[in-house]
Amino acid sequence: MQIYFAPLQGITDGVFRKIHADHFPGVAKYFMPFISPTQNYNLTNKELREIDPGNLHVPAVPQIIASHPELFLWAANQLADLGYDEVNLNAGCPSGTVTAKGKGAGMLLSMTKLELFLDEVYGKCPIRVSIKTRLGWTSKDEYPRLVELLNQYPVSELIVHGRTRAQFYEGEADPGTVIDSLAMCRMPVVYNGDLFTPQMCKAFMDSNPQFHGVMVGRGLVANPALVRTVLSGEALTRAEMQQYHAAVYEGYMQVFPKSAVLGRMREIGKHLALCFEDAGKIVKKMRKASSLAAYDAAVCELFEHDIASDPGFRVSL
Ligand SMILES: Cc1cc2nc3c(=O)[nH]c(=O)nc-3n(C[C@H](O)[C@H](O)[C@H](O)COP(=O)(O)O)c2cc1C
Structure with missing residues (x-):
């Protein structure tokens, strides 16, 4: 079974993906x-920089969000010209500004x-064309019904996040609905949602071998060695x-001004910190760091702690 890195806007950009793949190989595809x-x-x-194959270095699948087929097809043709052989349709982003435009x-x-x-x-x-979606709207x-519709098309892979749009990322994801409908799916299905630690991921994969793969987001940002x-x-x-x-950190210093590096590193650092024992207070310090010096101090403190058992994402500390 394959393990994919989920797309996370503001985190899993080209710089991040390359460094992740260099340090922790094993992810089958980065979306x-x-x-x-x-x-x-x-x-x-x-966007043009991100899709430039010269900046890729890792197996990566571009994703398009669009409500008009002609816009999707225009972008997909650009990607095909650049040499991509797969594109992913985003049919799952829950943000109100996105969904208001269909x-x-x-x-x-x-x-x-x-x-x-x-x-x-x-x-x-x-x-x-693969599709990343959710269980439904409400x-x-x-x-x-969604699966019945998708069965009519040559969907190369269906990646399903186990929540509805109404749930955003609240509550717990529900793999049960996706598992129960697997037999009716004509396309390979990949499960996504709340596989936060290696143990959670392995338990899911062992009990559900009929999936083509799993896609992990926050768990892999927190524990970069999760796949290994x-x-x-x-x-x-x-x-x-x-x-x-x-x-x-160094990768971002090379491409961003310091203020942007701080924003990026706070976001990544607060995920990485979740892998350490008793890191609650430091996560808060990282989140609030108003300068790189304050961030660096929090990081120094963090690395005095031990790695937790089954390290990964935690909803709260
Ligand atoms: C900050 C953030 C940015 C995201 N950006 C995208 C995106 O660009 N495209 C997409 O399909 N999903 C996006 N997602 C959803 C993730 O790909 C994934 O489905 C979600 O985090 C659930 O998986 P997880 O429980 O393994 O984290 C985003 C989620 C978060 C939290």
Whole structure:
């Protein structure tokens, strides 16, 4: 079974992905945070940099968020010209500003509109199209109907996050609905949601071998060695965490101004800190650090702690 790195806007950019793959190989595919083609058929400079194959270095799948098939197809053709052979459709982003435009999880509001979109996209897209979605808009009862619709298309992989849009990231993900519907799915299915630690991930994979793979987001940002631990049992060490943290920091120093480095490192640091014993207070210090000096001080303190058993993401400390 494959393990994929979930796309996390603001975290898993090209710099991060390369350093992660250099230090902790084993992720089968990195899904890239979405690009959002504008009505004028444009991508931002940042998006163009991200999709430039020269900046890739790792197996990465670009993701498009769009409500109009012609915009999706325009961006997919750009990606095909750049040499990509797969593109992922974001049909799961729960953000209100996104769904108000009928994008992301907003696509789940009308099966009729979704069908028209998919007819066009699967009729004309020159490369494989996988889909990342949720159980439904308000209720998991919507999921079987969604699968019935998706079964009509050559969906290369279906990645399902085990929550509805109404749940955003609240409460617990529900793999049960995805597992119960597996038999009716014609396409390979990948499960995503709340597989936060190596043990959680391994337990899920061992009990559900019929999945094509799992996709892990927050758990892998927190514990960069999660895939290795799942596959070989070799646990994360404090020394490799220190080296990895230093490399990510240095990587961002090379491409961002210091103020942006602080923002990035606070976000990544507060995830990494969750892997340490009794790190609650330090996570708060990292989150509030108003300068790189304050961040550095919190990091020094953090590395005096031991790695927790089964390190990974925690909802709260
Ligand atoms: C900060 C943040 C940014 C995200 N950005 C994206 C994105 O660009 N595209 C996408 O499909 N999902 C995005 N997601 C959702 C994640 O890919 C993933 O589905 C979610 O974190 C649940 O997986 P996990 O429980 O393993 O973290 C984002 C989630 C977070 C928390």
